[in-house]
Amino acid sequence: MARIVTDYLEDLCKKIPDKIAISEENDSISFANLRKNARRIATVVAKTGLLRKSVVIYLDKGIGVIESFLGCAYSGNFYTPMDTEMPMSRVQSIIDTLEPSMIITSENYLDKLSTINHTAKVCLISDMLKVAEDDNLINSVLDRITNRDVLYVLFTSGSTGKPKGVIISHNATINYTEWASEAFNITEHDILGNQTPFYFSMSVFDIYQMLSRGCTLDIIPKELFSRPKDILDYIVNRKINMIYWVPSALNLVAKSGALNDRDMGVLKKILFAGEVMPNSVLNIWRKAIPDAFYANLFGPTELTDICTYYVVDRDFKDDEPLPIGKACKNADILVLDAQNHLIEETDTDSMGELCVRGSIIAYGYYHNEEKTNEVFVQNPLNSMYKEVIYRTGDLVKYNEYGELMYAGRKDFQVKVSGYRIELGEIETAVSAIPEVKLNCCLFDAKNQLLVLFYEGEIEKKELRSQLNKKIPRYMMPHKYIRLDQMPFNANGKIDRVSIKKIFFED
Amino acid sequence: MTREDILLKLEEIFREVFDDETIDLTEEITPDDIEDWDSIGNVYLTVEIEEELHISLGDDMNKISNVKDIIDLIINRLEAING
Incomplete structure (x- = not known):
């Protein structure tokens, strides 16, 4: 190693000096x-x-x-x-x-x-x-x-x-890279189609798989991500057989219908991370490319990129959530409740914070001791020696398979009319409505309202009526705002910050 | 807007908010008559009325006891706007 x-x-x-390491359009x-x-x-x-x-x-x-x-x-x-x-x-x-x-x-x-x-x-x-x-x-x-x-x-x-x-560190990157190579069987014959920017942690996967296993990294031109048909042509022409994208990028392609009118058999491995992947989107991909290998990866930049993963091995309904699975090698998962007690895999009722120990943990935040000390903390289950764990701020629970299920961000939880509401749950339910292309639910703290922003050919009244059948009444958004085009940030994810700035006071 | 116009508009809003196309709204209807018209339902109603009629109802919506009170409140707000 x-x-x-x-x-x-x-x-x-020494082995393959002349093989193409990185390719761009030209x-x-x-x-x-x-x-x-x-x-x-x-x-x-x-x-x-x-x-x-x-x-x-x-x-x-x-x-x-x-x-x-x-x-x-x-x-x-x-x-x-x-x-x-x-x-x-x-x-x-x-x-x-x-x-x-x-x-x-x-x-x-x-x-x-x-x-x-x-x-x-x-x-x-x-x-x-x-x-x-x-x-x-x-x-x-x-x-x-x-x-x-x-x-x-x-x-x-x-x-x-x-x-x-x-x-x-080098060590964290190598540990992560070695795990991913093994888990996804990456070899020098793979051609990996890169979507994420190089200042985003998901690109660590792309760059270091290329470097460790000698696969070719194909940097897909950014402008193609707004032209779903062209991006699929690019994948076919460049023989890209593996992608690791954010779900928003996969969503744009899925909802465009472009997957239906061509053979995408070239794509063998489809991995995603960075946002919640709605099964309504994944099911479109699985239907179009049934033989591909699909995996949902999960983790923050503070854990190099990923700490858990789920290889999609069974069918899901459109409105079911996708598991985030089990720990990667070199990451040990601790699900801790509010009193820092460990929640066991067999306990499917309790929700806790995802905390991680292992060699993929960052050293902390550069030149920022205060923030570092908030989340890189002593393992509360170990009082015998110094052992740092990272508190992700993500809420999770176990399902009946012992797989972790993402339940939202601690800081995305809002309290409306006395109910604790997870905005991600609303978004997942909205995603399952076929006419909705993209959506994001935000909390207008000043007016204490849940506001749903969506893109798609559906009137508010119809959307509300469909949603009413999927989620409890207290989770229903108070306002519905249809956008011609959902804004994206530089990482390719829905830009919640811009939406908040435009639509919310303060 | 006349009282009748407002009542008709409210009926539309009630049907959408409570997802029930069978609601026939009259001024006498109270929160006890509609299953989901509790404090949460009242918030959804308030937001929808404000958005549809471009008025602000504020806390006064917490004091209403029937549809008649809502209509009075709306008329009051519309008059304030139109002078």
């Missing part, structure tokens, strides 16, 4: 060239004397971003990718937290970067790639790096307050 992530690339370059790179370019970047970074320091990657999504990630790893430093479309006030906030020593960017962004305050050295990737690699320098640096060193810091898109930088 690899000690640090660069070991993966070193191994692949470009591609082999493993050997990926290694060469990463080591050129590493040479520049290491020559400036940086070790175990923060490097920001401010580039458009593409091969260059992954070259830069690996360049940081080869130089013994850690990377933070940033969205180049992010408002500059947020960029400034992240830069203030990170205090990076270097920013790797392209010429296009020099003006933009000059508008923020920082003390980092700014390097153009195009210049870095012209430098000859210095093997001695890189080797001497790597001798000083341990698998406990930080590989990257990813900033969560948190709905409120300051963004938090999640610190992940």
